Amino acid sequence: MDSLLPRRVLAWLVVLVMTAVLGISVASSLQQTPSPQTPPPPPPSWALPTPYPDRIILTWSDDPATTQSVTWRTDTSVTKAVAQIAPAGDGPNFTQQAKTVDAQTTPLQTDLGTAHYHSVTFRDLKPNTLYAYRVGDGTYWSEWFHFRTASDRPQPFTFLYLGDAQNDIRSACLRVVRQAFLHYPDVLFVLHAGDLVNRGDRDIEWAEWFAMMGWMGATIPSLPTPGNHDYPRDAEGQRRLCAHWRAQFTLPENGIPTLKETNYYVDVQGVRIISLNCMEQREQQASWLERVLEDNPNRWTIVFTHYPIFSSAQGRDNPELRALWKPIFDKYRVDLVLQGHDHTYARSKPQPSGTVYVNSVTGPKMYKLNPQPWMHRSAQDTQFYHLVHVNGNTLRFEAYTATGKLFDRFEIRKRPGRVNQVVDR
Incomplete structure (x- = not known):
């Protein structure tokens, strides 16, 4: 019996070793086998046309005082769309004055299927006038919305500036708007x-963006410029x-022809608003910008673009863009440059030209701030919205x-x- 003990111990050791080796092999095999990818959930009903x-x-595509553009979506069963407009009234009878305008229809194939987009530009409107409008096809109508045309003279006004929405738009950006x-x-x-969305080719993200804008987008014009995620x-x-x-988006086509509706300008109540497309043809835009600034009858000039001239996030810089566009801003004393991309907030110290640069973010995606000498005020891990008030010789941000x-x-x-004076308030 004593002679059998070592043999039994040896046998058990062999079994334990083989079991361990087999277990490691199975675990390794399981780790190397890719797990089936979870399919994305089906799109919600509110995202489908x-x-x-x-x-x-x-949006604006022409003079904000006398025109107003509107764009909307339906499914492909709507092939002939229209819009109706009338001066807004205090009672329901304003509809008796409604005029009908035929829409242009564009099919768009997306990752969720094909939809029809329709657009109308109302013309010959009166400045600083409240209008009511609706869109549809004669059977299926939207509700009546109001909008007010801009004044045809430099009157005081306020606009809203939003940085990148981009991620989790409906769940985390909508609250800010x-x-x-x-x-x-x-x-x-x-x-x-x-960077209105994160993936410009995903229709569900645009569904979230329009959910964020909601009825506000149908009553107050938007002016967007594209970012890298819109490309x-x-x-x-x-x-x-x-x-x-x-x-x-129905936007101006007064920029470089190959960049229509992304590179453009709008004159509104004494301010020239200029969209620069940072994603392509930057040198051509520099030449165009010279012409647009040289022939500028407005008191104020505001540029907006996605990539910042001065970066505020860690590991980011745009020296080529700065070398190309900043000398033009300096030469013509652009008043304010509004930007996104860096997912932080930063406001520049006044430049020798008087120009103030602002980077900001509205959505929940955040980067680490990179404090630099050019900054006067900055923040990280914070979502922002901004009001810009223009009144005579004063612009308040x-x-x-x-x-x-x-x-x-x-x-x-x-x-x-003299150069602009910048004063903290």
Whole structure:
């Protein structure tokens, strides 16, 4: 019996070793076998087109005092769309004065199927006048919305500036936009500094963006400029403007012809608003910008673009863009440059030319701040909206957090024959 003990121990050791080896082998095999990818959930019903108009958005493509553009979406069953407009009235009989305008229809193939986008530009409107309008096909109609045309002279106004929305738009960015409109509903327009969505070729993300804008987008004009995420990569890895952009936004075509509706300017109540497309043809835009600034009858000039001239996030810089465009801003004393991309907040110290640069973010995606000498005020891990008030020789900029707290405020004061004065308030 004693002679059998070592043999039994040895046998058990062999079994234990083999079991351990087998277990390691099985575990390794399981780790190397890819788990089946979870398919994305089906799109919610509110994201899919129907015969009823949705994604209704006001933009400007011509004179804001006498025209107003509107774009909307339906399913493909709507092949002939129209819009109706009338001066807004206090009672329901205003509809008796409604005029009907035929829409242009564009099919758009998306990853969720094909939809029809329709657009109308109302013309021959009266300045500073409240209008009511609706869109549809004669059977399926939207509700009546109001909008007010701009004045044809330099009257005081306020606009809303939003940084990147980009990620988790419906769940985390919408609250900021709602707070902005609750805070100050009487804005003349909304300026979007690029990266409206994260993947410009994903229709569900645009569904979230339009859910964020909601009825506000149908009553207050938007002016967007594209960012890198609005330029998804194609099969060859090249970035191209997403197909949604021109289908759903009716914007000016007074920029470089190959960059229509992304590089443009609008003159409104004494301010020239200029969109620079940072994604392509930068040198050509520099030449165009010279001409647009040289022949500028407006008191104020505001540029908005996505990539910042001065970066505020860690590991980012745009020296080529700065070398190309900043000397032109300096030469013509551009008053304010509004930007996105860096997912932080930063306001520059006044430049020798008097220009003030602002980077900001509205959505929940955040980067680490890279403090630099050019900054006067900065923040990280904070969502913002901004109100810009223009009144005569004074422009007042206010930055508010998602909960409506004032974070930064300054004034730019025009001084004839001298550089602008920038004053903290």
